[in-house]
Amino acid sequence: MTATGPDRVPGPEPEGFAFEERPRLLEGVRAYGLIVAMWVRSTMTYRASFVMTTLGNLAATAFDFVAILLMFTHVDALGGYTLPEIALLYGVSATAFGLTDLLLGSVDRLGRRVRDGTLDTLLVRPVPVLAQVAADRFALRRAGRIIQGLAVLGYALLTLDIAWTPLKVVMLPLMVVTGAAVFGAVFVGGAAFQFVAQDASEVQSSFTYGGTTLLQYPPTIFAKDLVRGVTFVVPLAFVSWLPALYVLGREYPLDLPQWVAFLPPAVAAGCWALAGLAWRAGLRAYRSTGS
Amino acid sequence: MRLYAVVAAGSFRRYATYRTATAAGVFTNTVFGFILAYTYTALWAERPQLGGYDTSQALTYVWLGQALLMACAMMGGGFEDELMERIRTGDIAVDLYRPADLQLWWLAGDLGRAVFHLLGRGVAPMFLGALAFDLALPGSLWTWLAFLVSVLLGLVVSFAVRYLVALSAFWLLDGAGAMQVAWLMGMFFSGMLLPLNLFPGLLGEVARMLPWSSLLQVPADVLLGKHTGWGLVEVYAFQGGWAVALLLAGRLLQRVATRRVVVQGG
Numbered sequence: 001m002t003a004t005g006p007d008r009v010p011g012p013e014p015e016g017f018a019f020e021e022r023p024r025l026l027e028g029v030r031a032y033g034l035i036v037a038m039w040v041r042s043t044m045t046y047r048a049s050f051v052m053t054t055l056g057n058l059a060a061t062a063f064d065f066v067a068i069l070l071m072f073t074h075v076d077a078l079g080g081y082t083l084p085e086i087a088l089l090y091g092v093s094a095t096a097f098g099l100t101d102l103l104l105g106s107v108d109r110l111g112r113r114v115r116d117g118t119l120d121t122l123l124v125r126p127v128p129v130l131a132q133v134a135a136d137r138f139a140l141r142r143a144g145r146i147i148q149g150l151a152v153l154g155y156a157l158l159t160l161d162i163a164w165t166p167l168k169v170v171m172l173p174l175m176v177v178t179g180a181a182v183f184g185a186v187f188v189g190g191a192a193f194q195f196v197a198q199d200a201s202e203v204q205s206s207f208t209y210g211g212t213t214l215l216q217y218p219p220t221i222f223a224k225d226l227v228r229g230v231t232f233v234v235p236l237a238f239v240s241w242l243p244a245l246y247v248l249g250r251e252y253p254l255d256l257p258q259w260v261a262f263l264p265p266a267v268a269a270g271c272w273a274l275a276g277l278a279w280r281a282g283l284r285a286y287r288s289t290g291s
Numbered sequence: 292m293r294l295y296a297v298v299a300a301g302s303f304r305r306y307a308t309y310r311t312a313t314a315a316g317v318f319t320n321t322v323f324g325f326i327l328a329y330t331y332t333a334l335w336a337e338r339p340q341l342g343g344y345d346t347s348q349a350l351t352y353v354w355l356g357q358a359l360l361m362a363c364a365m366m367g368g369g370f371e372d373e374l375m376e377r378i379r380t381g382d383i384a385v386d387l388y389r390p391a392d393l394q395l396w397w398l399a400g401d402l403g404r405a406v407f408h409l410l411g412r413g414v415a416p417m418f419l420g421a422l423a424f425d426l427a428l429p430g431s432l433w434t435w436l437a438f439l440v441s442v443l444l445g446l447v448v449s450f451a452v453r454y455l456v457a458l459s460a461f462w463l464l465d466g467a468g469a470m471q472v473a474w475l476m477g478m479f480f481s482g483m484l485l486p487l488n489l490f491p492g493l494l495g496e497v498a499r500m501l502p503w504s505s506l507l508q509v510p511a512d513v514l515l516g517k518h519t520g521w522g523l524v525e526v527y528a529f530q531g532g533w534a535v536a537l538l539l540a541g542r543l544l545q546r547v548a549t550r551r552v553v554v555q556g557g
Contacts, residue, residue: 049468056471063475067484071330073491075337078330200315206322214326221333226325 028128035135057144079221084159091153092240093215096179098145111194178264179239185271195282211236219253238267295399302403313411320357320416342488347427354420358413362405363449363506371457378460441510444530448505451537461548482508502533
């Protein structure tokens with residue numbers, strides 16, 4: 001069977017379609033909200049278990065910052081950056097990624113759904129497939145990562161000596177949100193890739209989890225080619241490096257001009273356009289296993 | 292004995308079936324290897340000889356960590372999910388009825404899986420790491436053999452810990468929380484985050500005494516030639532001691548646990 005789900009449109013929707021009055025995006029968001037609410041309710045049935053797994057998630061993600069702290073028991077600077085400066089990079093990257101992981105983290109299960117055939121169930125429902133895949137098994141415990149990221153970010157803001165300007169103040173929340181959007185596009189693009197390579201979800205992990213790990217360290221420690229790659233190919237540098245270096249008043253990698261720090265919203269929009277195209281192409285190419 | 296060899300071989304083949312997944316895993320291990328290698332380079336540029344390693348030894352440590360990560364199931368992915376599920380559903384009763392030793396059966400299966408991951412997801416990232424960075428790999432065949440023995444002992448220790456935790460499902464029914472704690476301990480105390488000889492003071496001393504140091508820190512130091520002669524015998528005794536103690540503890544817990552099994556009909 002080929003994809004015949006609602007994501008297949010452009011084109012007029014079939015007559016008698018229950019949701020035809022509403023715009024598709026709104027419909028997707030509404031469906032997403034409903035599915036998420038259902039999963040949250042089901043999670044809250046076992047409150048103790050929820051608290052424990054959230055704490056576990058928090059601890060697990062805190063480990064990479066513990067590693068940085070342990071490193072700083074031996075050195076005063078890493079790649080020319082002090083601990084509070086690295087904490088800012090870390091906090092922005094971890095919070096942005098945590099938001100994406102909470103909202104869209106489930107899409108990396110797409111490959112499994114393709115393999116075991118359960119994706120077909122989603123295709124016949126009158127709700128955008130992406131909304132269903134993203135909300136599926138919504139895990140509120142992933143908020144642990146956001147809490148941890150915000151804690152490190154708070155520590156950085158308390159210890160850093162920054163000459164705040166209104167622009168820098170605005171930049172802070174903006175880069176967390178746009179950063180999350182860039183990560184989100186990577187998640188969706190990776191999921192689209194899983195239509196083709198069904199059991200290659202780890203490739204996606206290396207861009208998402210690997211990306212956030214990379215951004216937690218200053219760009220000065222990485223090889224130029226790697227920095228070029230995450231600036232121009234998979235534009236993760238726009239998540240935290242470029243805007244955060246503006247806030248810190250640090251030099252940009254690759255001698256980039258100062259205005260690139262203001263590009264993240266445009267970059268995020270571009271990434272989503274590409275991810276959307278990839279998703280549609282993937283969905284269209286989907287062949288059911290028939291099982 | 293033949294039975295367990297067959298179980299191990301079957302498990303090896305089972306994991307060998309997932310070729311795309313293995314290739315994707317190699318990609319991930321390589322990406323993380325690169326990221327960590329650069330952070331270690333920056334760290335050792337500030338403090339050469341940190342923890343008694345020079346830069347190329349530190350880089351070797353990074354790639355070794357990536358090579359052993361899946362084999363030692365430091366972040367999960369071993370037999371434990373399956374065993375806990377069998378305990379939860381009661382299928383374990385069937386296993387107990389089989390004319391095979393439960394612990395040895397799962398050990399054989401887990402070793403088969405580990406050997407596959409060592410070859411499938413260990414060798415390739417290590418090779419790529421050696422191409423991109425200057426690694427301190429030993430030239431002597433004996434050092435490699437000594438290293439492999441240490442890895443094998445580490446695999447058994449890793450199994451023994453996870454077996455103990457999986458058995459907790461007899462009491463907890465849902466052992467996911469216990470398993471998560473075990474993985475966190477494994478990540479932290481194996482030296483996967485940072486070599487244990489960089490841990491400060493008492494924390495470092497305790498970390499080096501715990502069983503998890505057998506998974507990465509000890510094999511890495513054997514490969515880097517830090518343990519030779521009697522020193523090698525000593526670390527083998529350390530790893531072997533933990534392996535035997537934890538396996539025995541597993542047997543004991545298993546005996547207590549199986550008394551609790553109530554077979555329900557239907």
